[in-house]
Amino acid sequence: MLGAGRLGKVLARLAAGAGYPVFIAGSGDPSRVSLAVDDLAGAVEPTTAGDAARRAEIVILALPLGRYRTLPADALAGKLVIDATNYWWEVDGFPAEFTDPLTSSSEFVRDHLPRSRVVKAFNHMGYADLADEARPSGHAARKAIGIAGDDVDDLAIVARLVDDLGFDPVAVGTLADGVRLEPGTDPFGADVGAAELRAMVDGFPRSQRGIRRAAALAAKTAAHPAE
Template identity: 75%
Template sequence: MTGSSPVIGILGTGRLGSVLARRAAAAGYEVLIAASGDPKRIAAAAEGSGTAIQATTAADAAARADIVVLALPLGKYRAIPVDALAGKLVIDAMNYWWEVDGFPDEFTDPLATSSELVRDHLPASRIVKAFNHMGYRDLADEARPAGAPGRKAIGIAGDDDRDLATVARVVDDFGFDPVIVGSLADGVRLEPGTEPFGADVDTQELREMIEHFPTSQRGIRRAAALAARRGSGSGSGSDDQSSQTSSLS
């Protein structure tokens, strides 16, 4: 990592990507922000934030950043550079949204999770899900210092304790309390169709919402699909994430 803080690359210059870039810059990180187009056309995303944010190409951001945040429409995930992100810590902030992404089977399958699709596309990267469930306006407006009354929480999910600790530190630096949901597969508890999705709540409320997953729209659909799979005799119940207890540390 460069200096005392990692360099953060943001792939995606939409509302979420721009907000996260500003949050990172405000926290003292060097930030690279990129989309698929000419950096000159995306420089506006860095305006008003001083020199801490640099507009660049996706390839350059992927190569130079220590941590890369994916803030693109999920439907573009196959265009994310695989080799450039090998060995990198990648924060997946994307969600399936039918109005943008359509209805491909890989997104509509109730047993699929978007971050696991990203992990499969980036097999040599370390994937942590974060910043996907809070609206961009709340991310922009609700950041508060550690320990401040009413500080809001961000859920994170991943398979490596060290990577989770790193992303938890980033979340904290951005002005939010990190709540570890569990494994990357447990990140389904933060996706559309669950109580946390779109929520702007504190740590205790977020934990309670995560525990309500089995009764959420997404949890019910997932349970029905798992029951159908068992009834057909294919697979096993070992991948039933809705029956697992989250690690809410």
């Protein structure tokens, strides 16, 4: 777990509860993280980002998107990286790359980690809902988590992790399609079951983000018509 804020701690607790050994790293001294996870001693080990990246088989990014360039690309080479980041202007400001409606946040992460296998997940449900809504498989009130990625095998691994943590996985498409789970879409902030989440994802063209994306595509096509 790279990121020891509210989301990182919730996901660490869920993973530990599901039987996964967890390494968690914040931006500072690992001892500061220890104070927040002392009750999970033995299941969650505070460490540095570099150490967590080297030792873990699956790495979850639970940190501000603006810090993606600080990720240890060499240590994450060959690793399955789950991107739970979002562009949030209050934290990340207004850089042109993040405000481009044609690009999803996970594509920035993938480009920085070209030797990693990146899948988007855990970005659209609030940390409080994640903490409260985990349910065993088959539970009638189980909520859903969208996942997006380019590799079928990696999506299967992430789907199993989502299921183990207490949610129904809903595949939404390629990594670029992860934009359908980002701020400005109906799934973002939603706390719903699988059928409703699929309907929200399908309604992307009508969402604020979908409308902005369609307008940007139209403008790009007008400026560079096909020869």
